[in-house]
Amino acid sequence: xxxxxxxxxxxxxxxxxxxxxxxxxxxxxxxxxxxxxxxxxxxxxxxxxxxxxxxxxxxxxxxxxxxxxxxxxxxxxxxxxxxxxxxxxxxxxxxxxxxxxxxxxxxxxxxxxxxxxxxxxxxxxxxxxxxxxxxxxxxxxxxxxxxxxxxxxxxxxxxxxxxxxxxxxxxxxxxxxxxxxxxxxxxxxxxxxxxxxxxxxxxxxxxxxxxxxxxxxxxxxxxxxxxxxxxxxxxxxxxxxxxxxxxxxxxxxxxxxxxxxxxxxxxxxxxxxxxxxxxxxxxxxxxxxxxxxxxxxx
Amino acid sequence: xxxxxxxxxxxxxxxxxxxxxxxxxxxxxxxxxxxxxxxxxxxxxxxxxxxxxxxxxxxxxxxxxxxxxxxxxxxxxxxxxxxxxxxxxxxxxxxxxxxxxxxxxxxxxxxxxxxxxxxxxxxxxxxxxxxxxxxxxxxxxxxxxxxxxxxxxxxxxxxxxxxxxxxxxxxxxxxxxxxxxxxxxxxxxxxxxxxxxxxxxxxxxxxxxxxxxxxxxxxxxxxxxxxxxxxxxxxxxxxxxxxxxxxxxxxxxxxxxxxxxxxxxxxxxxxxxxxxxxxxxxxxxxxxxxxxxxxx
Numbered sequence: 001x002x003x004x005x006x007x008x009x010x011x012x013x014x015x016x017x018x019x020x021x022x023x024x025x026x027x028x029x030x031x032x033x034x035x036x037x038x039x040x041x042x043x044x045x046x047x048x049x050x051x052x053x054x055x056x057x058x059x060x061x062x063x064x065x066x067x068x069x070x071x072x073x074x075x076x077x078x079x080x081x082x083x084x085x086x087x088x089x090x091x092x093x094x095x096x097x098x099x100x101x102x103x104x105x106x107x108x109x110x111x112x113x114x115x116x117x118x119x120x121x122x123x124x125x126x127x128x129x130x131x132x133x134x135x136x137x138x139x140x141x142x143x144x145x146x147x148x149x150x151x152x153x154x155x156x157x158x159x160x161x162x163x164x165x166x167x168x169x170x171x172x173x174x175x176x177x178x179x180x181x182x183x184x185x186x187x188x189x190x191x192x193x194x195x196x197x198x199x200x201x202x203x204x205x206x207x208x209x210x211x212x213x214x215x216x217x218x219x220x221x222x223x224x225x226x227x228x229x230x231x232x233x234x235x236x237x238x239x240x241x242x243x244x245x246x247x248x249x250x251x252x253x254x255x256x257x258x259x260x261x262x263x264x265x266x267x268x269x270x271x272x273x274x275x276x277x278x279x280x281x282x283x284x285x286x287x288x289x290x291x292x293x294x295x296x297x298x
Numbered sequence: 299x300x301x302x303x304x305x306x307x308x309x310x311x312x313x314x315x316x317x318x319x320x321x322x323x324x325x326x327x328x329x330x331x332x333x334x335x336x337x338x339x340x341x342x343x344x345x346x347x348x349x350x351x352x353x354x355x356x357x358x359x360x361x362x363x364x365x366x367x368x369x370x371x372x373x374x375x376x377x378x379x380x381x382x383x384x385x386x387x388x389x390x391x392x393x394x395x396x397x398x399x400x401x402x403x404x405x406x407x408x409x410x411x412x413x414x415x416x417x418x419x420x421x422x423x424x425x426x427x428x429x430x431x432x433x434x435x436x437x438x439x440x441x442x443x444x445x446x447x448x449x450x451x452x453x454x455x456x457x458x459x460x461x462x463x464x465x466x467x468x469x470x471x472x473x474x475x476x477x478x479x480x481x482x483x484x485x486x487x488x489x490x491x492x493x494x495x496x497x498x499x500x501x502x503x504x505x506x507x508x509x510x511x512x513x514x515x516x517x518x519x520x521x522x523x524x525x526x527x528x529x530x531x532x533x534x535x536x537x538x539x540x541x542x543x544x545x546x547x548x549x550x551x552x553x554x555x556x557x558x559x560x561x562x563x564x565x566x567x568x569x570x571x572x573x574x575x576x577x578x579x580x581x582x583x584x585x586x587x588x589x590x591x592x593x594x
Contacts, residue, residue, distance in 0.1 A: 011415060014496060018411035019423065021404035022467060029464035030430055033441035040441065050444070094335060102328035108336055110580060115339065117576045118569040119525035121543045125550070125565050126346040129558060135358045137345055174339060183588035232435050235527040239547055256436035261532060266440050273437025284432040288425050 040270035047264035059271035068247055069255075069272070076251040079162055080230045083169035084223055090170065091177020091222070098178065099185045109178075116175035124239035127168050131155055131240075158248035161241050165249050168236055177222050184218035185211070217290065224287045231280060252276040350374070350562035357558055373563025383564070385538055386545035389455070393530075393541055394523040396459040397466060401519045402512065404463070405470035410500050412471070413478035414486075430468045439532055446533060453539045461533055462523045470515045473586045477511025478504055514586025517579050521572045542568050 041059055043052045063069045098109060130138045131154035139151045154164045188210060196206050234253045237243060243250035243258060250258070252272065260269035349357060350373050352366040377383050412424050442461060443452070451457035481504050489499050505512065524542070531544035540548070546568055550561045576583060 011496065012417075015411040015415035015417050015420075018407040018415075020407075022408040022427070022471065025400070025404060025460065025464055025467065026427075026430065028445075029442060029460050030433065030438065032445060033438040034433060036441035036445070037437045094339075097328060097331055097335065100324070100328045102325045102332060104329070105332070108332045110577060111336060112339055113576070113580070113584070114343065114573055117521060117572050118343075119527065119543055119572070121525075121527040121547050122346075122565040122569050125547065125561055126342055129349065129357075129562065130342055130345065135360070135362075137362055140360070140362055171339070171342070179584050180588055183584075228432055234436060235543075238528070239551065253434065253436045256434065257439070257528070260436070260440045261443075266444070269440055270437060273434045273440070277434050277437060280432055280434065284429050287432070288429055 037270045037273060040267050041274050043267045045267045045270075047266065055267075059268050060275070062268075063271060063275065071247055072250050072252060072255045072272075075162070075247070075249065076231065079165050079169070079249065079251060080227060083166045083173070083230060084226045086166065086170035087173035087177050087226055088219065088223060090174045092181055092219070094174060094178045095181035095185060098182050109182075112178065113175045115172060120172075120233070120235040121239060123168060123172055124236045127164070128155075128240055131164055155241050156245055158245055161245060161249045165237060165240065168240065169230055169233075172236075173226055173230075176226070180218055180222050181215060184215040188214045221287075221290055224283060224290070227283060228280065228287070231276070252279075346562050346565060349559060350566050352559065354559050370559065373557075373559040373561075374567065376557075376560045377564050377567050380549075382537060382540075382545065382549070383542075386540055386542045389539060389545075390524055390542040392455055393458045393462065394520050396455060397462040397523040398516050398519045400459060400463045401466050401470045402516055405467060405474050405515060406500075406505065406512065408471045409474035409478050410504065413475050414496075414504075427468050427471055430464070435465065435528070439529070443532055453534050453536050455539075457533050458530060458541070461529045462519075462526060465529075466519045466522045470519055473515040473518065473589075474508070474511050476586075476589050477508035477514075481507050510582045511586055511589075513579060514582045517575055517583045518586065520575060524572050 039052065042054055042056060044055050045052060094112070098105065130136055133139065133151050133153040133156065136151075136154070138154070139148070142148045142152070152160055154160050192210060193206065196210060201209065231251070232253055233251070234257050237249055237251065237254050238257070241249045243254045253276075256269050256273045256276065259265050259272060263269075348364075348366065351369050351371070352363070353368060353370045354372070356363055356366060408427070412420065446452050446457045446460075449457075451460075485503055485507070486499055489503055494502065526541065527543035527547065530541040531548070534540050534544070537545070546564050550556065550564070
């Protein structure tokens, strides 16, 4: 668009002034906390001894020697990657179904989207009831179909607790993948599908050669956004398991939060946060590259 | 001759009929697939609603009762009669509306700058906005907590509004920018020729034309702020400044015997505003959410 340039009208300062409100908020609430976080990670700052005493890389060395840190590192991926894969699979199949016409389609779509609209804290509370080991409906249903005989202690067993978090994450993410993929599916030209039908391409062939290439960009974007979002999540784990049992469901975000606001060890928490940020930075580079390819053309 | 025509038209008719039936059969088989999928996905929500209306002890009955014997509204009553919950509700409304106002004000101006002007550093600034989502929130929260504490902004609406704004702002800018990009150039050209200044063009032309995008962004910000748990939990320590999410969760999790019915009823009352806002304005919201990603 860029209408002003096309008319030869030049504004030198005005566009920067327009950015002032956003960037002043960003400075106070984003840039300063970020820089201060880097500084904190080199200090022994705690809530009870709030002094910036420089200790160099000691926190980092301690972290890399700490087996708990590496377990959290591993947990973050063991929980988040399967959850994103499940979101993708469920979201894609749901979207393919919703790409067809059937009665009450809009109603179904709105109902499913509610899963993504309700607060995370409600998601956690309602799954707490589902997973309950004494009266949880999930155990009852599993026994009904014969998958287990006794009541599983979902949130108290390290392996099952991980699975529980993965289930909650997957469930929560389906609607987002669904609407994004539906929107992408609608950009596939109809005549191309028709032409391939006439050429004798079967449903599978069409799916691999037309559908997938057309929506691949959106699929990647959704996965990246979802990975970033799940890395940020504290709420659902905090309420469901509190990170336990025995750190088995503690991810980076939960670990930082616990160190900072349960143990009040702000310095160490910041160091954990910085390592996590560097890790996410790699993902961010991919994300920015994909988005900038799409949006920046002028 | 006539006879042959009749036969041909009959076969054509039959063909059309089978195609029609096949198509309809397809429609209804997709419908049944959707019903199965819906039951599977929506079961947890159904169960939450069911528990919230059922008598206290029914939760523990085995096998579970799919439909309650009697309706029990105690959980909902408890929500309204515990005065702190009303206070949480008011706090949430103030914080959410404040965040929407700040985000829309800052977001519209920034989107206008990105969308309609060309200047050095524009692309870099745009990508910076985008990557702001990626910084670990938990890390930022530490220094934010210290910083707001030093300013005396812990336990204030302003502190929470600022925190919510920064995390909702990047996507707000991108949603609005997506709509500003599609405003017809001719409209703006005509206004420039007529001697309109840049602010007049924004207020008189661009905002009225792209109100669906602004609405979508507004809904997004509102839902983000309303649904927040962790910022509210960390940046408020006094109970009377708590917003709904942390307020409710901490009330129920702190108790020794879980009041499950009350908990589910409160959860529904917390979700209700966002669900209503979404259902009323979902067309704008979903369009705004997907337009940025799918375009181009």
